[in-house]
Amino acid sequence: MSETAWVPQPSGVIAGDYRQNLGMIRSAAHAEDSEDVIVHEFQVLGHDAALLYVDGLVSSQQIQQFFLEPLLRASEPGKDISLVFHLTHAVLPLASLTPTFQLSTLLTRVFSGDAALIVDSMDGALIADVKGFARRGIDQPINETVVAGPHEGFSESLRDNIVLIRRLIRTPALISEALTVGDKVPTRLCLMYLDGIARKETVDEVRRRVEGCRVDYVSSLGMLEQLIEDDPWALLPQAAMTERPDRAVSFLQEGQTVIVMENAPAVLAVPVGLIHLYHAPDDSALRWQYGTFLRLLRLAGMLIALLLPAVFIALTVFHPEGMSLSLLTSVVESQARVPLSLFASMLIMLLFFSLINEASTRVPGAMGASLSIVGGLILGQAVVEADLFSPLILIVVALSGLGSYAAPSFSLTLSLRIAQLLLVLAAGIGGYLGLALALFWLLTQVFSLTSLRFPYLAPLSPVRPANPDSVLRMPVWRQRLRGALANPFHMTRVSGRMRAWDHPGKEKP
Amino acid sequence: MTGRTAVHTQEQMLAQRRDARLRAQCSLSGMQLYAQIAIGLSLYLFDHVSTPGYLSLLLMLPYLALLCALAQFVKKRAGSAEDPFFFAVGKRTGRMLMLPLILIHLMDALLLFFSLCAIAGDVMPDMSPMWVALFIALVTALSLSTSHLRQPQAQMAHMLRWLVAGMLGFCMLAAIPHGSAAHFFPLLGYGPGRIVRGGCWMCGSAAGAVWPMLSPAGTDSADRRQLFPALMRGWGAGVITMLFSVWLMPVYFMARPETLGWRLLVLTNMTPSVAAWSLEVVGLMLLMLLCLSASVSQAAGLTARCVGKRQAPPLWGMIFTLCLIPAGAFALPGIQRFLTNAAPWRGAAALAVLLVMAFGAAVKKEKSPAKEDAA
Numbered sequence: 001m002s003e004t005a006w007v008p009q010p011s012g013v014i015a016g017d018y019r020q021n022l023g024m025i026r027s028a029a030h031a032e033d034s035e036d037v038i039v040h041e042f043q044v045l046g047h048d049a050a051l052l053y054v055d056g057l058v059s060s061q062q063i064q065q066f067f068l069e070p071l072l073r074a075s076e077p078g079k080d081i082s083l084v085f086h087l088t089h090a091v092l093p094l095a096s097l098t099p100t101f102q103l104s105t106l107l108t109r110v111f112s113g114d115a116a117l118i119v120d121s122m123d124g125a126l127i128a129d130v131k132g133f134a135r136r137g138i139d140q141p142i143n144e145t146v147v148a149g150p151h152e153g154f155s156e157s158l159r160d161n162i163v164l165i166r167r168l169i170r171t172p173a174l175i176s177e178a179l180t181v182g183d184k185v186p187t188r189l190c191l192m193y194l195d196g197i198a199r200k201e202t203v204d205e206v207r208r209r210v211e212g213c214r215v216d217y218v219s220s221l222g223m224l225e226q227l228i229e230d231d232p233w234a235l236l237p238q239a240a241m242t243e244r245p246d247r248a249v250s251f252l253q254e255g256q257t258v259i260v261m262e263n264a265p266a267v268l269a270v271p272v273g274l275i276h277l278y279h280a281p282d283d284s285a286l287r288w289q290y291g292t293f294l295r296l297l298r299l300a301g302m303l304i305a306l307l308l309p310a311v312f313i314a315l316t317v318f319h320p321e322g323m324s325l326s327l328l329t330s331v332v333e334s335q336a337r338v339p340l341s342l343f344a345s346m347l348i349m350l351l352f353f354s355l356i357n358e359a360s361t362r363v364p365g366a367m368g369a370s371l372s373i374v375g376g377l378i379l380g381q382a383v384v385e386a387d388l389f390s391p392l393i394l395i396v397v398a399l400s401g402l403g404s405y406a407a408p409s410f411s412l413t414l415s416l417r418i419a420q421l422l423l424v425l426a427a428g429i430g431g432y433l434g435l436a437l438a439l440f441w442l443l444t445q446v447f448s449l450t451s452l453r454f455p456y457l458a459p460l461s462p463v464r465p466a467n468p469d470s471v472l473r474m475p476v477w478r479q480r481l482r483g484a485l486a487n488p489f490h491m492t493r494v495s496g497r498m499r500a501w502d503h504p505g506k507e508k509p
Numbered sequence: 510m511t512g513r514t515a516v517h518t519q520e521q522m523l524a525q526r527r528d529a530r531l532r533a534q535c536s537l538s539g540m541q542l543y544a545q546i547a548i549g550l551s552l553y554l555f556d557h558v559s560t561p562g563y564l565s566l567l568l569m570l571p572y573l574a575l576l577c578a579l580a581q582f583v584k585k586r587a588g589s590a591e592d593p594f595f596f597a598v599g600k601r602t603g604r605m606l607m608l609p610l611i612l613i614h615l616m617d618a619l620l621l622f623f624s625l626c627a628i629a630g631d632v633m634p635d636m637s638p639m640w641v642a643l644f645i646a647l648v649t650a651l652s653l654s655t656s657h658l659r660q661p662q663a664q665m666a667h668m669l670r671w672l673v674a675g676m677l678g679f680c681m682l683a684a685i686p687h688g689s690a691a692h693f694f695p696l697l698g699y700g701p702g703r704i705v706r707g708g709c710w711m712c713g714s715a716a717g718a719v720w721p722m723l724s725p726a727g728t729d730s731a732d733r734r735q736l737f738p739a740l741m742r743g744w745g746a747g748v749i750t751m752l753f754s755v756w757l758m759p760v761y762f763m764a765r766p767e768t769l770g771w772r773l774l775v776l777t778n779m780t781p782s783v784a785a786w787s788l789e790v791v792g793l794m795l796l797m798l799l800c801l802s803a804s805v806s807q808a809a810g811l812t813a814r815c816v817g818k819r820q821a822p823p824l825w826g827m828i829f830t831l832c833l834i835p836a837g838a839f840a841l842p843g844i845q846r847f848l849t850n851a852a853p854w855r856g857a858a859a860l861a862v863l864l865v866m867a868f869g870a871a872v873k874k875e876k877s878p879a880k881e882d883a884a
Contacts, residue, residue, distance in 0.1 A: 311787065318633060322786045430636065430644060432787070433629045436794035437648040443795075444652040444802070447661030447668075461668040462529035487522050 012103035018120035022050055025118070028103055029110065044071050047083070048120040052106075057113035059132025066094050066130065067115060083122050096129035108186060136265075138164065141243035143410060146282035153243045158188055158262035164245040165192060165260070165267075169252065173197075176260075179207065181224060184216040189224070189261040192248075197488050198255045205452055206257045206270055221264040228270070230450045235418060235442075237411035238451040240272040247281045255488025271452035273485045275460065275470050278302075280408040283473050291473035299471065301406030305416050308400045309346055310423035310435050312392075316342050318431030334390040343428035345389050349397040350421060357401075451485075458485050465491065530663070534721045535735050537666035537803055539743035540673065544800040545617060545714035546747030547793075548624045550754065551772035552849055558707035561698035562751045566744070568708025572856065573715045573740060579863040580722040581733040586870040592814070593723045597869035606865060607815045609858045610720060614808035615829065616855055617717045619836055620848055621801040622646075624773060625794065626837030631770025632790055642837030645798070646830050652802050653809075653826035662803040669799070676792040677746060681753050683782035688756035712856030715740075717804065719859075723866075725814055750776070769845065805829045 010028050014021050022039070029052065031037045036055040043049065051067060070091050077086035088097055100106055101124040106116050113131035118124075138160065141153030154161045162176055173195045180186035189210070193203050209228040218224050221241060229238040242248055243266045248258050251269035259268040269276070278298065283291045315322055316331050323331070335342060356375035360368045380398075383389045400420060407413045419442055426438030449456035459466035467481050468474030477498040482488045497503055546566070554562045587596035594603035622645065629641045652661075698704055718740055721731045757779040771778055773793065777786040805826050813821035836844050 315783075315787065319787075319790075322783055322790075324783050327783070431633050432790045433633055433636070433641065433644070433794065436791050436798065437644055439791070440795055440798045440802075441648050441652060443665055444655060444661050447664045448655045455664075457664070457668070461664040462526065462533060463667070464525060464529065491521075 010103065014101050014103055014106065014118065014125050015123040018048055018118065021118060024103065025050075025052060025106065025116075028107060040068075042068075042072070044087075044119055045074055045076060045083070047122075050118050051115055052110055052118070052125075053115040053130070054111060054113070057111070057133045058115055058130045062130040062132060063115060066092065066128070067117065071117075083119065084124075084126075087117075087119070087122075088126065092126070092128070094128045094130075098127050099124045100127055101125075112188070135160075144243050144247070144281055144408075146244075146280070146285070148285035149282040150244075150246050152245055154245065154248075154260075154265050154267060156263050156265050158190060158260060161245075161260045161267065162190055162192070165248055165252070165258070168245055168249045169194070174252070177207070179210055181210055181213050181261075182215060182217045187218045187262060189259055192252065192258045192260060194252050194255070197253070197482070197490055198257060199487050199489055202255070202271070202452065202486055203257050206259070210259070218261075221259075221261050221266055221268050224259065224261060225268055230452065234445060234449050235415045236274065236446065236449060236456070237277065237409070237415070238270075238272065238449065238456070240269045240276050240409070241266045241411070242269065242281070244281050250284070251276075253493075254483040255486040257486075271450075271454040271486055273451065273454070273456050273458055274446070275457075275483075275485075277407070277409040277412045278471075284469075284476065286473075288473055288475045295471065295473055298406045298408070301403035302412075302416060303403070305400045305403030305406070306420055306423065308403070309350060309396055309420060310427040310438075312396050313343055313346050313424055314427040314431045314435050317428065331390075331392060334392050337387040338390050339387075340389070342390070342393070343424075345393045346397070346424055347421075347428070349389060349393050350400075350417075350424065353397050353401050354417060454485055454487070459483065531731050531735055533663035533667035535731050535739035536670050537663040537799075538718050538721055538731075538736060539739035539741075540666045540670065540796065541617070541800045541803060542715060542718045542740050542743035543673075543746045543750075544621060544796055545717070546711065546744070547750055547773065548620050549711055549714045549852070550747075550751055551624070551769055551775075552620075552845070552852070553710045554707050554751070555754070555758075555772060558698055558703050560693055560695060560755055561704055562707065562755065563748055564698070564704045565707030565711050566748050566751060568705065569711040569715055570744065572708075572712040572860070573718070573744065574737070576715065576719045576859065576863060577722070577733050577737050577740070579867045580719045583863070583866045583870045584722055584732065586873065592725045593870075594814075594866065596873065597866040599869075602865075602869075604815050606862050607811050609862055611808050611811045611815070613716050613855045613859060614804050614811065616848075616852065618801055618804035618808065618829070619833055620852060621797050621804060622833040623836050623844065623848060624769060625797045625801065627769035628773050628790070628794060628797070629770070631768055631774065639838045642834045645801075645837065646834045649798065649802050649805065650827040650830045652798075653806060653830065654823045660806070662799055662806060665799055666803070669795070673792060673796055674746070676788050677750065677776075680776045680782075680785045680789045681749070683785035684753060684757055684776055684779060687779055688753070689759075690756070692755055692757070692759055709856065710853040712860075713853040714855075716855035716859035717807070718743075719863075720807070720811075725819075801830075805833075 012024055012028070014025070026032065026039055029037050029039075031039050031052075038051075038053055038055050040051040040053075041048065042051070049071070051063070053063065070093060071087075074087075074091040077083060077090070084099070088099075100109075100116075106125050106127065109127050110116050113129075113133055114127050115130050117126045117128075135157050136155045138152055138155055140151045144153070152164060154164060166174060166176075171194075175191075175193055175195050177191040177193075179189050179191060181189055191203065191206060191210070206228070210224070213224070213227045215223075215227065218227070225237070225239045225241070226232055231238065240251070242251075248267050248269065251258055251272075256269050256271060259270070261268075278295070280294070280298070283295065286294070316335075320328055320331075331342075338345065340348070352375075356372065359375070360371045363371055380394055384391050384394060404413050404416045404420070407416055422442070423435060423438050426434035428434070430437065447457060447461065455462055458464050460470060464485070465481060466483055467479040469479050480494050480498070481491055482493050550562060554565060558565050583593050583597055587593040592603065594606060597603065598606060622642075625645055626638060626642055629636070629645070630638060633641065655661075719736065722733070722736055724731075754775045758775060774786075774789060777789040806821075808829055809821035809826040812825060813819070
């Protein structure tokens with residue numbers, strides 16, 4: 001083991017003596033130690049040559065068909081034609097053939113699934129894209145299922161994910177900019193934005209942050225999100241993660257930047273506001289009446305999840321005078337035989353609910369349903385019959401749990417649950433005063449929050465010109481603007497009437 | 510075919526943002542005015558003026574209009590290139606004039622803090638006043654520690670104004686069946702002297718409202734067209750609260766020595782509605798916390814201007830808040846008496862400062878637009 005700093009991709013220049021270069025590449029690629037790193041040596045037109053690739057990452061068929069066969073059958077180059085020119089222009093039928101002189105570039109590409117050819121008396125190496133590793137196909141998104149709308153989801157392949165987005169926005173204005181993150185093991189990612197819609201300053205800021213990450217390896221999109229967000233201490237997420245190409249496209253249309261990363265079955269959109277996390281993917285695919293109804297339902301659910309347990313505790317423990325007599329009687333009766341206080345019961349039940357949720361997420365699929373039944377129904381009924389908890393507590397926890405599931409984003413659901421616990425604690429300590437203080441503190445945090453320096457609650461606060469598509473989902477034909485959050489270059493989406501056919505003589509804008 | 514769409518320029522964006530900030534600032538001023546009126550009703554008006562409190566509130570209107578007009582005059586003369594205080598009376602005197610304003614904001618904060626402790630004492634009688642004061646101060650200080658950059662109080666006020674209006678409306682609807690028109694009599698109260706004294710007290714409540722118009726150069730300052738309507742909304746909500754409180758409270762309730770907290774929650778204390786009670790308690794506490802945080806932040810901001818800083822370090826606001834703790838923690842009767850007697854003087858101090866500034870601005874030459882641009 002080396003005691004110096006770990007540098008997995010040593011630098012060097014591929015030039016000069018062939019044997020020396022090959023030795024350097026073999027050593028840097030650990031070809032002797034790794035059985036899947038293949039250095040295939042052969043002769044090309046009387047010169048020594050070597051083909052370097054990683055078995056399993058490349059397609060053997062392509063190696064054979066596009067590299068070995070043409071090279072072994074190659075004819076001598078004409079007079080005054082260099083070997084490199086002859087190989088690249090006459091012998092190898094590969095469009096993606098690129099020369100490189102840097103050892104680090106060669107290694108990065110070879111370990112990403114490309115093959116490199118070095119030939120005696122030729123400076124540098126020729127690299128070709130012959131990727132052929134096994135990968136998951138395009139499947140339905142697991143965490144963002146919809147009733148209406150497309151059913152395609154992102155996979156772990158960077159190229160496939162970019163293609164999925166490109167298929168939906170067929171315009172050259174869609175820019176995909178390649179970047180890497182991670183100093184020692186670089187991970188490829190791609191910034192996608194719509195030229196002419198996204199602000200240059202916004203894209204520059206995203207690029208600056210990604211390039212400014214000093215980290216050895218970024219294993220997931222969630223890790224990257226934490227590295228580039230404005231306030232890592234905030235409870236709420238400041239970037240939106242989506243598994244759906246149609247949702248990624250809607251972010252692009254609003255002037256936001258989408259980060260696609262290899263090995264991540266989702267993409268990250270920045271900047272985002274709370275309103276983006278509140279919207280579900282199929283809101284815009286449904287008629288506006290249904291979309292609005294569902295959004296109101298979702299809002300009510302989220303408010304219930306956040307406030308109901310805390311209000312219940314404040315009322316029953318500290319302010320029984322604020323309850324009607326019938327409600328008070330029912331609370332007292334149900335609590336009479338329970339050994340735990342209401343506050344303790346509520347805290348335990350909320351934690352118990354989160355535990356069932358976490359356990360059913362982690363266990364294998366078939367067992368998850370059984371666990372939910374055991375945890376939710378059987379155990380719930382048993383603790384009530386054993387007089388360990390009041391049935392009212394169960395009802396409140398179940399309602400708030402249902403409400404938290406109404407949040408379309410997983411991060412938002414978790415934020416709601418944590419905030420809910422904080423509010424219950426505050427209400428249990430200080431009644432309505434504690435609740436008001438905790439609520440005020442949480443509100444101050446949310447109102448101070450920004451995503452990429454854009455206010456988190458825009459366009460509601462500060463008020464910005466926006467479509468009638470924030471809390472409610474008003475008709476599509478009235479949505480003439482793009483969301484003002486990312487300050488798009490063209491704020492207006494459509495200058496004329498969207499239902500132009502309905503206004504004879506005014507079809508043209 | 511969607512036609513050619515116009516480019517959204519950086520200037521348009523900045524103008525939109527400035528406009529949004531101004532509107533939010535105006536909403537906050539309106540809300541602060543409402544909070545001060547609500548406290549004034551409970552602390553002074555119910556005891557001394559009672560049924561014709563609306564007349565005292567009417568007397569407040571010309572004062573408010575005068576303050577707005579004077580501030581607008583100073584602002585117009587100063588232009589947008591210079592601090593209106595320094596323009597009107599020079600740097601040294603300007604800084605001296607800021608001192609009474611700092612005290613006015615701190616007095617506003619003290620009244621809010623005291624009222625918040627009073628409400629908490631009323632709804633949580635078993636809790637130690639010391640802990641209540643400590644918790645309130647701590648949360649306010651914490652909110653100020655994160656808020657110095659984006660001033661979330663104004664944004665919060667702008668967004669929550671409908672919530673406050675809805676809460677008030679709901680509580681009033683719940684209270685309608687429990688009141689009586691007979692409680693308004695005598696309509697003209699007990700003599701003009703009391704009404705005028707009530708009016709003076711109420712003018713003190715408006716003293717801290719107009720200063721957003723005179724914010725320093727380089728930052729947004731509201732003008733009369735934006736601020737005055739927002740203040741009128743706050744004033745209107747105060748009048749409605751006053752009328753509903755009188756509608757609900759028989760005279761003997763006013764004469765009884767009810768606590769300040771009970772009076773602040775009068776709308777729901779007189780009705781058996783569970784939802785209205787919970788809503789008003791939490792809503793009023795949130796409103797007071799918001800205004801308290803804003804008043805302390807404004808006092809800290811003025812102090813920073815006074816010592817020539819662009820922005821107040823968050824620590825200053827926190828220190829101001831922690832200084833308020835004794836007022837709520839010990840709940841001394843002397844403090845309530847002091848607040849009742851000292852609060853109306855805020856009105857006189859604010860008017861005096863504005864008159865001096867207006868005089869100073871009037872004798873100075875108006876800034877030409879060319880000079881402004883150069884500056």
